[in-house]
Structure formats: C-alpha cells, structure tokens
Amino acid sequence: MRIISGKYKGKRLTAPKKLPVRPTTDMAKEGLFNILRNHYNFSQVSVLDLFSGTGNISYEFISRGTENITAVDSHYACLGYIKSIAKELDSNIETVKSDVYSYLEKVKQSVDIIFADPPYDFTTDQFTKIAALVFENNLLNENGILIIEHSKHTSLEESPYFSNSRKYGGSIFSFFEK
Numbered sequence: 001m002r003i004i005s006g007k008y009k010g011k012r013l014t015a016p017k018k019l020p021v022r023p024t025t026d027m028a029k030e031g032l033f034n035i036l037r038n039h040y041n042f043s044q045v046s047v048l049d050l051f052s053g054t055g056n057i058s059y060e061f062i063s064r065g066t067e068n069i070t071a072v073d074s075h076y077a078c079l080g081y082i083k084s085i086a087k088e089l090d091s092n093i094e095t096v097k098s099d100v101y102s103y104l105e106k107v108k109q110s111v112d113i114i115f116a117d118p119p120y121d122f123t124t125d126q127f128t129k130i131a132a133l134v135f136e137n138n139l140l141n142e143n144g145i146l147i148i149e150h151s152k153h154t155s156l157e158e159s160p161y162f163s164n165s166r167k168y169g170g171s172i173f174s175f176f177e178k
C-alpha cells in the first residue's frame with residue numbers, strides 16, 4: 001500500500017503479513033479523497049477510523065494535514081502497527097483497542113468524518129448497525145459524514161441516513177448524513 005497524496009505522497013508501507021486485514025485499494029482511496037477534498041479542509045477536521053486495520057485511511061488524512069485522528073480496532077497487532085507508522089510519520093493517532101460496536105455505544109466525542117471498513121462478510125444488519133449507532137449517539141458534528149466501505153454484493157441504501165454511494169472496482173463507499 002502507499003500514501004496517495006499530501007506531505008507523504010508516494011510513501012510505501014508494508015504491513016506485516018500476519019495482520020487480519022484487507023487494506024483499501026489505492027484506486028478506491030484516491031476516489032474517496034477526491035470526493036472529500038471538495039467538502040472539507042483536511043487540516044480542520046477530526047476523524048474516527050473504525051475497523052482501522054493497517055491504518056491506511058488514517059495515514060491519508062495525516063498526509064493531508066489532519067491532526068485529530070482516532071483509530072479503533074479490536075486487534076492488538078493492528079494497533080501496534082498503526083502506532084509504529086504514526087511515529088515514523090511524526091504524527092499522533094490515538095489508538096483504541098475495542099470492539100467497534102461497544103466503542104460507538106460509549107464514546108461521547110463527536111467528529112467530522114467517520115470512516116468504517118468492516119469485514120466484507122458482515123451481514124447487512126451488522127453494517128447498518130454502525131450507521132444506527134453513529135446517528136443515535138450523535139457522533140457526527142454538523143455537516144459530518146459517515147462512510148462505510150463494503151463489497152458490491154452489499155446494499156446499504158435502506159438505511160434512513162443513506163445519502164449516496166460510489167463504486168471503485170469491487171469496493172463501494174456508502175455515505176451517510178443527517
């Protein structure tokens with residue numbers, strides 16, 4: 001994987017093979033960040049990266065100037081990798097080892113952008129529960145957005161907060177807003 005744009009553009013990162021991850025493809029990341037840059041000043045946003053895995057999305061935000069990032073994952077080795085890369089990039093990512101659903105039920109802080117990249121084999125109910133918890137607990141600031149990455153075999157359009165989606169290869173980003 002590599003960082004697509006910003007201060008660390010072109011930097012290649014190699015995650016340990018033992019991590020249980022499926023990093024977002026470069027093509028999909030580029031498309032996502034092209035959309036986001038039209039709506040946000042990256043140096044002024046706060047980000048919550050759920051099911052953060054390698055931290056791939058967090059590094060893209062860091063490279064573009066975002067300083068307030070929290071990465072949540074249940075896998076200790078994933079969080080260790082994120083901490084090591086954040087240190088290498090001379091940046092700070094707050095890491096939280098937690099089940100994402102438990103975290104969303106307890107957290108009181110709201111953010112501008114929430115990105116969730118759960119396993120593609122989740123059921124539709126597991127995906128939509130993420131959106132429900134985010135909106136029921138008011139975890140987005142005004143004009144905030146939730147983005148859930150999923151496979152083309154899953155549709156999240158029935159969620160009351162669904163706004164639109166974009167397809168990149170076998171991946172889809174579904175966007176949710178108030």
